Amino acid sequence: MNKQPLFILVICFILGIFFQDYVSLDKRFIVIVIILCSVLLLALFLRSYLSHRVRPIFLALMFFFLGIILHSLNTFPLNSDVMKSRELVTFKIVRKLNSTEKYKKYEVIAQAEGKNIKSILYIPKNVHQLNFNYYYKGWVFMQELKPPVYDFQFNYSGYLKRKNIRYQMYLSGELLSVARNDMSLKESIRQRRLEVLQKIDGINISPKNREFLKGIILADRTEMDSSVIQDFSKSGLVHFLAISGTHIMVVFGLFYFIFRMILPLKFRKYTVILSLIFIWMFALFIGFGNSVLRACIMLTVYFIYVLLQRKPDVLHSVALSAFIILFMDSQQLFTIGFQLSFIAVIGIFWLNQPLLKCFPKQDSYFKKLLFNTISVSVSAQLATIPLVLYYFHQFSFISIVANFIVIPFSELIIICSFVIAALAAFNIDFNLINQGYDIMINGLLTSIRWFADFDTLFFENIPMNLVEVFILSVSVYWLRFVILKFNFENRMILICFILLFFIARAIFTIVENQKDEVLIHDSGKNKVLSIKYGNKALFWISDSTDREKIIKYMVNPYCTSRRIKSAELKSLDVTRKKIIYKGKIYEIN
Known part of the structure; x- marks a missing residue:
């Protein structure tokens, strides 16, 4: 203590x-x-x-x-009121969410039957984009969010209920709009951000690069191509898209450079203070995400220590930022972004310096940049591996190489993206600069696609439960002692933890393989029958069903949860209500 x-x-x-x-x-x-x-x-x-x-x-x-x-x-009570299936509602938007293939998605506050309800709204893609300047009114189909039927399915309703969202609405018909005169400061800032995003849409660069620009600077990935996100994910660079400590530090450095050029040397303290003020204004503008807020608090605490001429303490900064975020909303603890963000920083604190000692002496700026980039990246990845495997069940070994090559250029990419976004915000259009940025981002996305194509180094559907996460986390924790003091005792303790991890995995796999299971899954209007026997599973699907979606959202999660080694898809005749398999009859209702 x-x-x-x-x-x-x-x-x-x-x-x-x-x-x-x-x-x-x-x-x-x-x-x-x-x-x-x-x-x-x-x-x-x-x-x-x-x-x-x-x-x-x-x-x-x-x-x-x-x-x-x-x-x-911060725990919201269960709402016993059930709304009608079709309602005439008046609503305002809270934020824009990631779009689907058919719909734009918004988080809204709707008024129906005299009640204010937080809900997810789906509108067709051909409907104009909504904004904060208006109240909207229209008929919607309203559904109460239901928990998943089976344990291997993602609990989307539980995720939204932590935000006090219990309904989803689908627009039915036209929307009427009425101008607002009661916008709060927060809504005005969000509207201004939305307008900047719309201005970026008018820049003369390729659509993919525009969406990349929105994501890397303004934290808006709502319209980003799913293939681009998949490439970042498979190459282990998805963290590059999230506004994190790297982005905040680079933007802070840009503000600091500008103010240092403007203000005299004797006002160096005010240069730091002004840079901190502007970085908080930037964070307010793009929205206070977990990683953004954490980075801003840690950066502020660090420079307060510097201004007071005291030695900065990383764990104090991490703890203070975590406490502030959770004090405002304790439900943030259960979000994946919060957990990965803080675990990554703690991992860097715990492993970065020991790993640096394994490299040759850093006697030049280039060596310091190179070795620090590698050690920071490896430290963050090692610390977050248990949670990444638990939540996403995938890992790419190419990510180590990809981070090593791409991350050193991140500062240049972030600065250029910030400049392009700032020029767009002030309606300044330099076609030559836009073309240069377009060429640079095309090269970046092409290289990331190249890394993502190394399928042999990408592993998915990796089963992982909390017991395995705990054992693997302890192994990563003990790795520091092995690196600092590579003696027999530390090595044996680490080997014991690793062996315990694989023994636990083997036990859980054997237990799951002893079970047989027959399930009937809902896939829109169609049914899917699955039969599990040992470590194998068969799925019967109709020809009208989207096979790719069935594999992504049903087969893969089920196989991961049940530790199944092989799965086979068979065609199902929708006119038949029975399947005969191994002498048994299975009815599909």
Whole structure:
């Protein structure tokens, strides 16, 4: 507690959030927890009566109880009101979401039957883009989000319920619009961002590159081509699309360079302060995502330490940023972006310096840039591997090489993208600059596509449960000690953890392979029958069903969850209601 008190207290706070989310204490128990938290706080004020050993325990318990209390306030009650299937609603948009093949998606606040409802709205792609300047009114088909039928399916309803969204609506007919005169400052900023995005659409560069520009600078990937996102994912460079610490540092460096050129040397402190103010304004403009907010807080804390002439502490910065984000919304703890973002930073803190010691002496700027790029990339990837395998069930070994080659150019790409976006925002169009940017991004996307084509180094449908995640995380944790002190004891401990990991995987696989299972899945208007026997599975699908979607959203998740080695698809005659397999009759209703 003496070395990293804030980090340990935030861990206790997070454990309290997890506890409340799992147990869901009712109001009576929450009142008791509030009383206990108040008693602990009073005892800490009267610390003269507490021993040095008891005081840290009381403080840790208080933060644990605080996590329970705050998460209970951020947990939304179940709504027993069921809306009609077709409603006339008035709504305003909250944000634009990723589009599908057929629809544009928006998060909206709708008013129906005198109630305000947060919902996901689907509108046809041929409908004009909605904005924050108007209230909209129209008939919609409304559906309550249902939990998945089977455990291997993604719990989309659970994900949205953490945002207090329980319905989805499909536009039916025309939309009427009425100009608003009650826009908040937040909505005005979002509208301005939307207008800049629309101006970028008018730049004379290729559509793919326009969408890349929106994603890398303005955190808008709503219209990005799915093939481009897939290439980034398969090459292990999807983090390059997310606005993260790298982007914030580069933009901060750009502001710092500009102010340093303008202001005299004696105002160097004000240069830092102005750069921090502008980086927060930039973060506000693009939306406070987890990685953006985390990066801004850490950067601010770092330079506060510098301005106060104190040694910066990474774990203090990480802990403080995590606490601020979770204090505002404890549900953020359960988002993949939050978890990966913070684990990556902690991994860099834990492994970067030990890995750098394995490289030759960095006696030049080029060597420092090269070796730091490799060590930071490897550290972040090693730390996040357990979670990446758990959530996405895929990994590409080519990502190490891809990061090594692409990331050193990230600073140039981010700066050029920022300049192009800024010029578009002020309606300044330099065709020569646009052409140069177009050529550069075409080269980037082509190289990433080349990395993504190494299918032999890309592995998907990798099964992983929480027990395996824990063991693998402990192995990554112990890797630091092996690198720093490569002795027999540390090596044997690491080998034991790795062996334990593979033993656990073998046990879970054997247990799953002992089970046989017959399931009937819904695929739109069609049914899909699956029969699992041992480590194999058969799927019967109709010819009218989209096979690629069935494989992506049904076959692959099922095989991953059940640790199936091989799956086979068979044609199903929709006129027949029965399937005969191995002497047994299976009815499809």
